[in-house]
Amino acid sequence: MIQVTEHAAERAVPTWTARIRADEKLLEVRGLTKRYGPGCSSCHQPETGEWHSSRCPRCGTIWACRSLDFHLYPGEILGVVGESGSGKSTMVKCLYFDEEATSGEMTLSVCPGDGNLLQASSQRKRYVRNHLMGMVYQNPYLGLRMNFSSSGNVAEKLFAASQFHVGRVRRRAAELLERVEIPLARMDEPPARFSGGMQQRVQISRALANDPPILLLDEVTTGLDLSVQARVLDLIRSIRRELGVAMIVVSHDLGVIRMLADRTMVMRHGAIVEHGLTDQILEDPQHPYTQLLVHSLL
Amino acid sequence: MLTVENLSKTFELALTHRMTVRPFDSVSFHVPKGHFLGIVGPSGIGKSSILKCIYRTYLPTTGNIYYESERLGPIDLAQADERDILLLRQTEISYVTQFLRVIPRVPAVDVVAERLLPLGWPEDRARGEARAMLERLRIPPALWDAFPATFSGGEQQRINLARALIVKPRLLILDEPTASLDPETKEIVIGFLRDMKREGTTMVGVFHDRDAMARLADEVFDLADWNRRRAEAFHAYNG
Ligand SMILES: Nc1ncnc2c1ncn2[C@@H]1O[C@H](COP(=O)(O)OP(=O)(O)OP(=O)(O)O)[C@@H](O)[C@H]1O
Ligand SMILES: [Mg+2]
Ligand SMILES: [Zn+2]
Numbered sequence: 001m002i003q004v005t006e007h008a009a010e011r012a013v014p015t016w017t018a019r020i021r022a023d024e025k026l027l028e029v030r031g032l033t034k035r036y037g038p039g040c041s042s043c044h045q046p047e048t049g050e051w052h053s054s055r056c057p058r059c060g061t062i063w064a065c066r067s068l069d070f071h072l073y074p075g076e077i078l079g080v081v082g083e084s085g086s087g088k089s090t091m092v093k094c095l096y097f098d099e100e101a102t103s104g105e106m107t108l109s110v111c112p113g114d115g116n117l118l119q120a121s122s123q124r125k126r127y128v129r130n131h132l133m134g135m136v137y138q139n140p141y142l143g144l145r146m147n148f149s150s151s152g153n154v155a156e157k158l159f160a161a162s163q164f165h166v167g168r169v170r171r172r173a174a175e176l177l178e179r180v181e182i183p184l185a186r187m188d189e190p191p192a193r194f195s196g197g198m199q200q201r202v203q204i205s206r207a208l209a210n211d212p213p214i215l216l217l218d219e220v221t222t223g224l225d226l227s228v229q230a231r232v233l234d235l236i237r238s239i240r241r242e243l244g245v246a247m248i249v250v251s252h253d254l255g256v257i258r259m260l261a262d263r264t265m266v267m268r269h270g271a272i273v274e275h276g277l278t279d280q281i282l283e284d285p286q287h288p289y290t291q292l293l294v295h296s297l298l
Numbered sequence: 299m300l301t302v303e304n305l306s307k308t309f310e311l312a313l314t315h316r317m318t319v320r321p322f323d324s325v326s327f328h329v330p331k332g333h334f335l336g337i338v339g340p341s342g343i344g345k346s347s348i349l350k351c352i353y354r355t356y357l358p359t360t361g362n363i364y365y366e367s368e369r370l371g372p373i374d375l376a377q378a379d380e381r382d383i384l385l386l387r388q389t390e391i392s393y394v395t396q397f398l399r400v401i402p403r404v405p406a407v408d409v410v411a412e413r414l415l416p417l418g419w420p421e422d423r424a425r426g427e428a429r430a431m432l433e434r435l436r437i438p439p440a441l442w443d444a445f446p447a448t449f450s451g452g453e454q455q456r457i458n459l460a461r462a463l464i465v466k467p468r469l470l471i472l473d474e475p476t477a478s479l480d481p482e483t484k485e486i487v488i489g490f491l492r493d494m495k496r497e498g499t500t501m502v503g504v505f506h507d508r509d510a511m512a513r514l515a516d517e518v519f520d521l522a523d524w525n526r527r528r529a530e531a532f533h534a535y536n537g
Pocket of ligand 2: 088089090218219
C-alpha cells in the first residue's frame with residue numbers, strides 16, 4: 001500500500017473548492033471566433049444571421065466558431081451540445097490553445113493580471129494549460145503518450161508544473177491513478193495496453209494532476225460500450241462532487257448532458273443558438289433546432 | 299412570500315409545422331409565508347406548466363414571479379439569472395413530481411444525501427440524515443443501499459419527496475406528490491407536509507386527491523374558474 005497521506009497534506013487545497021457560490025465568473029469568453037480560410041467581403045461579419053452551414057458559400061471559408069460568448073462559474077458544469085461539425089471541439093481546442101483563435105477574448109478570474117489570454121505570451125499559455133485547465137480528448141491518442149507508462153503520463157504533467165521530487169511525483173501519480181480506479185499493479189503499463197474506458201480514465205487522471213479549477217471534456221464517452229460509459233460518467237460526477245472542479249462537457253449525447261450539466265448551450269453552424277438551465281433546454285427548448293434535437297431523443 | 303403576476307406561457311413549436319400552444323394566460327395569485335396554495339382544474343388545463351414556470355424548467359413568456367429569497371432578497375424568478383436559480387434550487391426551492399428522475403447507479407441513501415453536500419454537510423452526517431428521512435417516509439431499510447431505478451412507483455415517489463424535503467426548503471413546489479402512494483404512506487406524507495408548513499415552509503401545488511387538498515390547502519386557485527372570469531370581464535368590457 002502506498003502512503004499518500006503525507007503527500008496529500010503537502011498540497012494546498014485550492015480556495016475555490018469549498019465555495020457553494022463564488023460570485024465571480026471563473027472563465028469568461030467573448031466573441032470567440034475561429035476561421036479556417038481567408039474570409040471574404042460577404043462573410044466578414046460572421047456573427048450576424050442564421051447560416052445554413054459554417055461554410056461561406058462565396059469563398060469557402062469555414063467559420064467553425066462564430067463570435068461565441070459564454071462563461072463558467074467555479075464548480076459548475078456547462079454542457080455543450082450540437083450536431084457534428086457545429087464547432088464544439090474547435091471551441092474547446094481554442095480555450096486550451098490547441099488551436100489559435102482568430103479573434104475574441106478569454107479571461108480567467110484566477111489570473112486577472114493577464115487580461116485576454118488568447119493574446120497572452122506562449123509562456124503564460126503554457127502556465128494556463130499546466131495549472132489552470134485540464135483537457136480530456138475524445139481520442140485518447142491526442143491526450144496520452146500511448147507507449148509511455150501510465151504513471152509516466154501523469155508524471156509528465158506534474159513535471160510540467162515544476163514538481164521534480166521523484167518520490168513525491170510517483171506518489172501523486174499513484175494517488176491520481178488510484179482515484180480513477182486504475183489498479184496500482186498496472187500503473188506502469190502503457191495506455192496502449194488498456195481498454196478504451198481505462199484510457200479515458202488515465203486521461204482524466206492526467207488532466208487532474210495539478211488540481212486545475214477547470215476541466216475540458218470533449219466527447220469523453222463517445223464510442224465506449226454502455227457499461228464502460230457509465231463508469232466514466234460516474235467518475236466525472238464523483239470528481240465534481242469531491243473536488244468541485246468546473247467543467248465544460250462537450251457531447252452530442254443529450255443523455256450525458258442531462259446527467260452532468262447544470263447549464264447547457266446548443267451550437268449549430270459555429271454559433272450558439274440557445275443556452276439555458278439544462279432542464280429548461282430539454283423540456284422547453286426555444287430554438288427550432290433544439291426542439292428537433294430534443295425531439296429526436298424521445 | 300410568492301406573488302405571481304400576469305404569468306403567461308406560450309410554446310412556439312416548429313417541428314413539422316409551426317404551432318402555438320398556450321397552456322395558461324395572465325395568471326395572478328399570492329401565497330403568504332407558511333401557506334399552501336392548491337391549484338385545481340381539469341386535466342390538461344396547465345396546472346403543471348404553472349409549477350414548472352415557477353421552478354423555471356419552463357421559461358415564462360410574460361409576467362412576474364416575485365419570491366422573497368432568504369439569500370438573495372426579493373427576486374423575480376421569471377427574469378432571474380440562471381446562476382441565481384441554480385443557487386435557489388440548491389438551497390431554498392424544492393420541486394417534487396410523481397416521476398423520479400435521478401442519476402442511475404447511485405444508492406437510495408446517497409441520492410437523498412447528495413442534496414446536503416453542496417450545503418456543506420460532511421458525507422457521513424448527510425448519510426445519517428438521509429437514513430432518518432428514509433425511515434420517516436417508511437422506506438424499508440433493505441432498500442436504502444439499492445438503486446432507486448428498480449423501485450416501485452410509490453417507493454420512487456418517496457425518494458423524490460425525501461430529496462425535496464431533506465434540505466428544508468423555504469418554498470416547496472408539489473405536483474401530485476402522493477399520486478402513487480397507499481393510504482397509509484399518504485397519511486405520513488400529509489402529516490409531514492403539515493409539520494413543514496407549521497415551521498414556515500411556503501407551498502404551491504397540485505393534488506388530484508380532494509381529501510389531501512382539503513387538509514393541506516389554505517387557499518385554492520381554480521384555473522378553470524379564473525379563465526372563465528377573465529373571459530367574462532373581457533366580454534363585459536368590450537360590450
Ligand atoms: N483544421 C481544420 N481545417 C479546416 N476545417 C476545419 C479544421 N478543423 C475543423 N474544421 C471544420 O470546422 C468545423 C467545426 O469542426 P469541429 O471539429 O469543431 O466540430 P464538432 O462540433 O466538434 O463536431 P463533432 O461532433 O463531429 O466532433 C467543421 O466544418 C470542420 O470540418
Ligand atoms: Mg468534436
Ligand atoms: Zn466568405
